Amino acid sequence: MTMAYDGHLFHGFQKQIKDRTVQETVEKALFKMTKGKEVAVHGSGRTDAGVHAKGQVIHFDYPGNIPPQNMIRALNSMMPLDTIFLAGAIVDANFHAQFDTIGKWYRYRVDLGRYTDPFKRFYTGHYPYPVDIERIKLALPALLGEHDFTSFAASGGVIKNKVRTIYYANVEYDEGQNEFIFDFVGNGFLYNMVRILVATALEIGNGRRPIDDFKRLIMVRDRNEARATAPASGLYLQEVYYDEIPEQFRLK
Amino acid sequence: MTMAYDGHLFHGFQKQIKDRTVQETVEKALFKMTKGKEVAVHGSGRTDAGVHAKGQVIHFDYPGNIPPQNMIRALNSMMPLDTIFLAGAIVDANFHAQFDTIGKWYRYRVDLGRYTDPFKRFYTGHYPYPVDIERIKLALPALLGEHDFTSFAASGGVIKNKVRTIYYANVEYDEGQNEFIFDFVGNGFLYNMVRILVATALEIGNGRRPIDDFKRLIMVRDRNEARATAPASGLYLQEVYYDEIPEQFRLK
Incomplete structure (x- = not known):
């Protein structure tokens, strides 16, 4: 999925123990959508605290069958307003948002x-x-x-x-x-x-x-x-x- | 003086008992500049919580003689980064930022x-x-x-x-x-x-x-x-x- 975020209220992309991060925010939304399953989110790479994204790419293995358009809508309805999902696609099981970047x-x-x-x-x-x-x-x-x-x-x-x-x-x-x-x-x-x-x-x-x-x-x-x-x-x-x-x- | 502010972290222009406002922020800066004198700030009008200004006008009676350019610099160095003073002039003692607007x-x-x-x-x-x-x-x-x-x-x-x-x-x-x-x-x-x-x-x-x-x-x-x-x-x-x-x- 492709997402944008205003980085100024995030302590970067990568999950941390205390601070609010993009990765954690997406994982929390997925936790709610799956009614309690932990879904790991992988980004194309970290962005630091305060850095913005217009087209960050993430992947995750969702335990269920939701068409991409519905997934975008569902996540956007649950995520805070400083993030937005722009696009989504079902990808090959081998796809990795970080390791496959060129x-x-x-x-x-x-x-x-x-x-x-x-x-x-x-x-x-x-x-x-x-x-x-x-x-x-x-x-x-x-x-x-x-x-x-x-x-x-x-x-x-x-x-x-x-x-x-x-x-x-x-x-x-x-x-x-x-x-x-x-x-x-x-x-x-x-x-x-x-x-x-x-x-x-x-x-x-x-x-x-x-x-x-x-x-x-x-x-x-x-x-x-x-x-x-x-x-x-x-x-x-x-x-x-x-x-x-x-x-x-x-x-x- | 003419000032701009990003309104999203202000509870409007007008002073309130608790919340952060533009008027209070300017008055605090003037309080420091005068080493403890209370200088009342008058705006051209209120702006509500979250409303922005690109050219709000304020006036105050400063107890001292500071050229406008120095006043701009001094205030900008003391004010938070969501405000900026853009222009200043010494005006007639009768001038009132609110009542004289046309x-x-x-x-x-x-x-x-x-x-x-x-x-x-x-x-x-x-x-x-x-x-x-x-x-x-x-x-x-x-x-x-x-x-x-x-x-x-x-x-x-x-x-x-x-x-x-x-x-x-x-x-x-x-x-x-x-x-x-x-x-x-x-x-x-x-x-x-x-x-x-x-x-x-x-x-x-x-x-x-x-x-x-x-x-x-x-x-x-x-x-x-x-x-x-x-x-x-x-x-x-x-x-x-x-x-x-x-x-x-x-x-x-």
Whole structure:
């Protein structure tokens, strides 16, 4: 099933002992629907506290026969209003929302206003400093392709292999909102990777780093070189891919 | 001073005994700035719990001499992030933010999506039923001019005179957001008036009321005839006018 959620009142996707999470909220709804059966929910991946999703994908083995449209309606009627189920399908018993992904699209919104906009504080990052989008546009292509992204992974992760492929990296200026919209599509992303990429891109745009710094940072494989992490509030898991990467996001 | 606020965590503008309000929050900040002097804050009018402002105007008598730009900075540094001061000016000692208004602009956003959008639940109303914007466009002009709006005022208000002048009433469809954007400019609005006007307009658009029903409702002066009230979440106090109504909003 595909779902969206406003992450600002969730402590992330993954179940925790105390705090409210997306996974727990879905499992509770399924517990009610099955009148007391525990149904494990598997997501395509975790999203951190405060991170949003427009197209998170989950799977679960439901003990019963409910057509997808009815399942969407039933879950939406029982879930809190900061979540919404958008689509559903009955899949092969082998399907796994996490292990079968071939790619993900993340978006990051950066508000450029002088002050923190009260209406955007939970939904964007904020960069009130001078920034030249052309410098960022020149910098981003260095990320494309297969690289070791050790410099852009938060320390403490358990995943040893830091090699990922980025298919698409782009930034646009939204004049109406006075925002930068970053889009990244890749075969997978390390812990905090998008948020570190965005923070570094903004420093390049600001002139505090040279335009070709992404190249150097990939080479040095040192997390201490790419210091900043953009806040969770601007990050959106847009789509998760299982069959193919959409045409417009493929490496040219 | 002109300020914006995200109303969803405020119990409205006006001070209350217990709940968090905008007025109280500003007064607390001024109390700190003056190191313990009570400075009364006067708004252009109340906004209800959950109602937003893009351009609320307040005045206060500050016991000291702080240039407007510094006052904006000082207040913004002390106020919570769901408020923002946008402009300020030193005004005549007689100026009163409420009594000197000559007009206000309210906006109302209606999300038309099938389900409640998790990202919009605090920022729009929601109308998931069929609705024909052309019917609403034909209906709105009946509101223009001076009328007794008794049918559109929540009961329980203390204000006896229900005659107001509406200078501008418009609706547009925002395709990107799949929303109706209603704009109303008038010399004043009764309690819940914009929210009742919007709810009635949607019923006209849906075909549950005839296109000329605004005319009849104005005539009958009966609150029971215009039943529904659109939720607070979609309402924005956009601007408050003291000198003149902007050209584009004047009665043609």
